[in-house]
Every structure is written in C-alpha cells, then in structure tokens.
Amino acid sequence: MSKNVLSELLDLLKYGQGRFNPAKILSLPCFDRPLISEKASVLMTTYKVIGRRQFLKSSIVLTAGIGFGKVLPAIGAQVTPVKLSTPAMEKLGWKLSVQLYTYRRFPLFEALDKVAALGIRHIEPLSALKVDSHRPDVRANEDMPADVRKEFKEKLAERGMFLSSIFANFNGTPGQAKRLFEFCKEMGTGTIVAEPPAEALDMIEKLCLEYQINVAFHNHARGQSPYWKPEQVLAACQNRTERMGACADAGQWARSGLDPVESLRKLKGRIISFHLKDIAKKNDPNCRNTVFGEGEGDFANVLQELKRLGYRGLTTIDFEHDTPALQEDMARNVAYMEERAKELLNA
Numbered sequence: 001m002s003k004n005v006l007s008e009l010l011d012l013l014k015y016g017q018g019r020f021n022p023a024k025i026l027s028l029p030c031f032d033r034p035l036i037s038e039k040a041s042v043l044m045t046t047y048k049v050i051g052r053r054q055f056l057k058s059s060i061v062l063t064a065g066i067g068f069g070k071v072l073p074a075i076g077a078q079v080t081p082v083k084l085s086t087p088a089m090e091k092l093g094w095k096l097s098v099q100l101y102t103y104r105r106f107p108l109f110e111a112l113d114k115v116a117a118l119g120i121r122h123i124e125p126l127s128a129l130k131v132d133s134h135r136p137d138v139r140a141n142e143d144m145p146a147d148v149r150k151e152f153k154e155k156l157a158e159r160g161m162f163l164s165s166i167f168a169n170f171n172g173t174p175g176q177a178k179r180l181f182e183f184c185k186e187m188g189t190g191t192i193v194a195e196p197p198a199e200a201l202d203m204i205e206k207l208c209l210e211y212q213i214n215v216a217f218h219n220h221a222r223g224q225s226p227y228w229k230p231e232q233v234l235a236a237c238q239n240r241t242e243r244m245g246a247c248a249d250a251g252q253w254a255r256s257g258l259d260p261v262e263s264l265r266k267l268k269g270r271i272i273s274f275h276l277k278d279i280a281k282k283n284d285p286n287c288r289n290t291v292f293g294e295g296e297g298d299f300a301n302v303l304q305e306l307k308r309l310g311y312r313g314l315t316t317i318d319f320e321h322d323t324p325a326l327q328e329d330m331a332r333n334v335a336y337m338e339e340r341a342k343e344l345l346n347a
Helices: 003-014 022-026 087-092 108-117 146-159 174-187 198-211 230-237 250-255 260-266 299-308 326-346
Strands: 042-049 053-061 094-099 122-124 130-132 135-139 165-167 191-194 214-218 244-249 271-276 313-317
Touching: 087 094, 087 326, 094 326, 108 122, 108 130, 108 146, 108 326, 122 165, 122 313, 146 174, 174 191, 174 198, 191 271, 198 214, 198 244, 214 230, 214 271, 230 244, 230 260, 244 250, 250 260, 250 271, 260 299, 299 326, 313 326
Parallel strands: 094 122, 094 313, 165 191, 191 214, 214 244, 244 271, 271 313
Antiparallel strands: 042 053, 130 135
C-alpha cells in the first residue's frame, strides 16, 4: 500500500463515525484486492446506522496482505437487492427457495446473506431456528416479538427477498394455530409446510379458508412421518379445500424405497410446493444428501416429470448435508437447477 493511500485512509478514519464515508473508503486501491474476500480473515461486528435499520452488518478486515499490522475499524455495509441467478427456472414457473435448515449452523439473520449470495429471493425458515446470536430465545415462529418481526421484514425488503413459506409445527391447539396463521399473514407468507396431526385438520382447513394461506403436507422418510406415502397425503386432503395439499419431497420418497417419479404423478393437482433433494442411497431412510444430480434420487427424471405435470410454484432446496464446503455445494445445486431448467425449456 502506498504512503498516499495510507494517509488518505487514515484521514478518513480519524473523524469517527459521524463523518465516516464508506463509499470513499471502499474506492481506495487497497480495497480492490481479491485478498479481501469471504475467505479472508474477517471479524463480524455491528454498528447502528441512522435512517436504515437498527443494525447493519459490518466487517473488520484483518490486514494481512494489505500492509497493516493492526485491525481497521468496521465500515457500515450497504445491502443490495438480490440479483436473480435462475431466469430459466423463472420461465418454467419455478421459484427457487431455500429451506433454512440447510443453514442451521447460522442464525436466521446471518443465513439471509448466504441465500442472497446465491441469487435466491425466497426462503423457508424452520420455525425452531433462532433469529440471531444476540437473542437466542427468539425463534422464527408465531412467538416472534413485534420489534423483531419489523426488523425481519426490513431485512427482507432491503434484499428484495420473501418469506414465501415456513416449515412449522402444529401442536393441535386452536390458539397456537391461529397465531401461526396471523404471523404468516403479517409476514406475507403464502404457504405453511407441516406434518400436522390428523385431529387438527378440520381446524386447519377453516384457517386456510379464513386467511387464504396454504398448508402443504411434507413427507419425511418411512418411519419418520405420517405422510411418507403419497396416498397418505391424498387421504388427508380428500374432500378438503385446494389450499391443503402436498409439499412433495422426491428425495424422501427415494429414501423410503418409493419410486419418486411415480409418487409425483399420484399427487397431480395437489402439489402446493416442492422440496429439492438428491440422496446417496435408495431405500435408506437415514442416508445423506448429495449435490443435485450426483445421487440415486432419479433427480433429472423427477424434474422432467415436474415440468410435464405443469407445476408452477416454490421449488425449495432442502440440503441437509452440512460441511465446511456448504456454500460451494449450494452454488453447485443452484447451477445444476438452472442448467436443467434451460434444457427443459428447449426440450
């Protein structure tokens, strides 16, 4: 780093937060280097920014490789809207989303930026996930306090993202169910993914009609869900509103020893949302995920059938295999989906 750049940087920093000019600082040559990246040594901190929201994520860059022996003060980072990475999927009517159990290692508010970095606008939180490290008792569910809901909505709006669905639990009581639907209405959530008890279905149907919100029955694997077979989902929805249907998880069907393509066909007309999952071994309820297209879940044929059925809606990555390479694996999943969508459009 030249003495002139160093001098200019120090001049900018010495005035304190009241005269901070992040745009000016970031325009300096020292910040053009690829060393300052996600893999650089970074410490996360938080600053209050007037006129935006209560907190903005900032980073303190450890200066190895840029000529400093000390830590630089954090710079308030501007949030930019998500740049959509899957236009071909959009043409098919497939809205790519992420089930945030994928990023369970991170609090919800941190996971938002992981998803945004992939060019994805839709999220599906698991209602048991904590919101952030500062409020470990606050979860992404109907008990979220009003001020946290407001902050959550602001974070979504800044990024151009949507809480399009939520994976939630119904405990069978009318009060809890009502509060869950109220929460979804406030957050603009159109679909609740769940595996509700049979005795709650009449109550849930009334709430679906009252709030105009869907409930999609998810199928975990054999022995782990009352809805692991398509026939069980169809029985639960029989003679009920079309707002009750399936969150079809073809990877779980393959784990359960079912034919995922045939299972998908059985649910024609009742598919509300779709979970994207490939698996390492058929007929093994406990097998791990693989990157899309690398497992035994008949993934390409499942997507072809999904298009043939005319499905349009949320297609949600539900990637359970958490490793240090998680973000790279997720980028490969997104790239696979977009490439496959292009092929299906041209077929």
